[in-house]
Amino acid sequence: MNTDRLTIAGREFRSRLWVGTGKYKDFVETQKAIEMSGADVVTVAVRRVNITDRHSENLLDYIDPKKYTILPNTAGCYTVEDAVRYARLARAAGISDLVKLEVIGDEKTLFPDTAGLLEAAKILIKEGFIVLPYTNDDPIVAQKLVDIGCPAVMPLAAPIGSGLGIRNPYNLKIILENIKVPVIVDAGVGTASDAALAMELGADAVLMNTAIAGAQDPIMMAEAMKYGIEAGRLAYRAGRIPRKLYATASTTIEGML
């Protein structure tokens, strides 16, 4: 029985793998991949309802909000005003007070605008939102986000959708050592070993979308990610051996001829 639970703002999560729901072929594939991943936190975006084609299905018909924690994001928002507006719309839709706050700084890199992020986070926290901010791998900004009341921080591993893996493990390590709230590595993971490495560094969870949805077999990759996360977490808790330059025999020479 797994008793190693992640708790954020009083909510307990079973899985340390969080997944996005974009870029899948269809809702059936989305549903299968999420199920296979074992994730219990699922991000969604807020967009206009298709008025002209009312026969189109809803994502949430496939992802039961009773079974999963639905985490609305503010993806695509480039200003504080937009991010705040989308967060409020998400809450008004009645799913939850949680928001994965993104204030994007630049189209080409999708790096966070951390000044805008802090400003938007302050506004939303004052309004009672539980703000989980998508931020840079910057320890100072991460601390500022905690200071203003974010119950977790979500630093990137690499640019969104890039699959480059953890570009700056040392910065992430500094964040993990100093931040006293859960740290969820968000964006940039490419494959299961990247997820395992994030967890071995001590991350509390990893959020990913493209690495699963963009794989040639998304459902199999979802399973691979589940094991990557679990293996990395166990290795972190078990405590790895130190790195040494020279060999240390693992077999005694006592009793040799």
Place this chain on the structure above:
Amino acid sequence: MNIQLNGEPHEVEEETSVGGLLQKLDIRLDQVAVEINLEIMDKRDFETRILKDHDRVEVMSFIGGGSIDPVPLINVWAGL
């Protein structure tokens, strides 16, 4: 009478409520947020809020999303 619905002109009958509009459009109320003239509505007011000429109405819901796509970069990493 004409309103602006999700960015497009849309004709509605006089005395139509927000709830009435959503019902006519066959939109489920449970996962939807409505903004009128930049003001986000409380769901409890859907039935009492009567639409007015030129109201700018946005009907929003959830779609699949992690984060938006980056602009494709030159694929220098191919094969790595």
